[in-house]
Amino acid sequence: MPELYSSPTFAQLLQQFFVERLMQQRNASPRTVAAYRDTMRLLLQFAEQRLHRSPERLALNDLDAPLVLAFLDHLEVNRHNSIRSRNLRLAAVRSFLHYAASRVPESLRTIQQVLAIPMKRYERPLVRFLSRDEICALLDAPNPNTWCGQRDRVMLATLYNTGARVSELIGIRVGDVELDRSPSVRLHGKGR
Known part of the structure; x- marks a missing residue:
């Protein structure tokens, strides 16, 4: 019996996320799209170095919780990103994985583990106003x-x-x- 449904590849899924989800469905601003693009570019570069696999050979299950946690640590330690920037990058990854969960249900266990990564707390300075x-x-x-x-x-x-x-x-x-x-x-x- 032929397979009726085949899951999209990671590359297809990523492209669909940007075109269908961000641009068409959410009508995200160009700055939001650019920020998410930059996050995914950094994540793909990190995954390539860590897994010794080019981005076109990555699968969705390669983006597991240990890899994403290592990526977030890399942002803070090596790239000297603030906690706020780290959390914004995590939000972009989460948004992509929320989208992926409905498209590739067989990866749901891996996705749920990444979605469980909490935002990092940081001190918010009090907003001061001028007299x-x-x-x-x-x-x-x-x-x-x-x-x-x-x-x-x-x-x-x-x-x-x-x-x-x-x-x-x-x-x-x-x-x-x-x-x-x-x-x-x-x-x-x-x-x-």
């Missing part, structure tokens, strides 16, 4: 008599008045600024 006097001093710091000073004052005032991230500020285009009627600016958060 009114500190804000005024900051806004008054750039020299208003120079072009660069005027630019810097506008950028600081925009950040203060909108609560925008720096990445959102530098992403503002001329068409995003409305100065005629009611002055406003359109921000494009998280790559959108």
Whole structure:
């Protein structure tokens, strides 16, 4: 009797995760896709060195808990990543494996062991805010008599008045600024 269903290869699964899951189903931002791509690239390079097998010869079951834990340690020790960066890499691997679990149920035991790896705890610094006097001093710091000073004052005032991230500020285009009627600016958060 012919086999009705064959599981995708690891390479096919990885491609489907990026195209179908991240881009089509979740409509992830380009920055999210790039971060997940970078994580998978680092993981594949690590697996190649550790298993002495090229990425195209890897199977899903090769990404077991000991390999992923060693990868996370490698990120912290050898690449000097912070705990926060390590946790973001783990989140990307988990996202891929959640997707893989439904596509390759025969690998579920290995996947569950990796999904059980906890995020590492870290001290979160308290968010401090500036006083009114500190804000005024900051806004008054750039020299208003120079072009660069005027630019810097506008950028600081925009950040203060909108609560925008720096990445959102530098992403503002001329068409995003409305100065005629009611002055406003359109921000494009998280790559959108």
